[in-house]
Amino acid sequence: MEQETQIYGIRAVLEALESDKAIDRIYIEKGLQGSLARALQALAKKKGARLSYVPPQRLERFRDRNHQGVVATISPVKLEEYQPLIDKVIGSSDDPLFLLLDGVSDVRNLGAIIRTAACTGVHAVILPQSGVAPITADTVKTSAGAVFKVPLGRCPHIKDAVFYLQASGVQIVTASEKAGKILYDANLKSATALVMGSEEKGVSPAVLKIADDNVRLPMSGTIASLNVSVACGVFLYEAVRQRLG
Incomplete structure (x- = not known):
């Protein structure tokens, strides 16, 4: 996840998907539960955003961002x-x-x-x-x-x-x-x-x-x-x- 622009948190990523931002990939903590997490995954698949399920350790460096188990990277170009x-x-x-x-x-x-x-x-x-x-x-x-x-x-x-x-x-x-x-x-x-x-x-x-x-x-x-x-x-x-x- 080396891009300069990320979005943190389930609701923030949901809003980005709904507004058709050029999201390149969404990293989701493995085993993440809840209706919002399911809604996020369903919308991501519908929009064609790439999903990667990662262990909690992969998101550890974003612990001060209140990421809630979800981090998305934004592409500078919309395909x-x-x-x-x-x-x-x-x-x-x-x-x-x-x-x-x-x-x-x-x-x-x-x-x-x-x-x-x-x-x-x-x-x-x-x-x-x-x-x-x-x-x-x-x-x-x-x-x-x-x-x-x-x-x-x-x-x-x-x-x-x-x-x-x-x-x-x-x-x-x-x-x-x-x-x-x-x-x-x-x-x-x-x-x-x-x-x-x-x-x-x-x-x-x-x-x-x-x-x-x-x-x-x-x-x-x-x-x-x-x-x-x-x-x-x-x-x-x-x-x-x-x-x-």
Whole structure:
């Protein structure tokens, strides 16, 4: 919980949810009981806020804040719903370029990726509801403010965005070290969504299976892979190169 802005207490977090504040995550003490706690959890799920159940020790440093077993972190950016965002982009761009992040967990990697997305003309970046780094003050700093310039969307699972994009005529191209095809043989000129995976596991097998194309970067030497933000930059600039050509 390293964000600079937190909300403490059940009623305060409930009010924040009801007023549609950009809440990134809610930390709830394990075993917390009571009607207000149940109402909070129900509303959080309805609003799509991420819930984490933590032992009492995790909230100990907030003991002087009367947190009542609940602490919420506020995102500096409010993410859009993925379906209307996709519709809006497709309606205004002939060959849109989307970027889907399947589990990027480091806030600085996320910021660097969003910065590159802004520089390469990505029309929207879509993140899953869980399993991805939060947008914190560090993310904003690393992105050089790009988090406020590139439309950011949130979906329940990356597969939901993949299916919706495919149904909308957008091809899905995933980055995978095990792919037989290299990036430079892929056609990225038409409407495309690039999918980058997590630092440790890459793109999930379920997403690789349903993608239209799986490609890799040619590698030499003894290092097996690039940092995800660097790899993402290579992928995005290949899309730029093809589209300029």
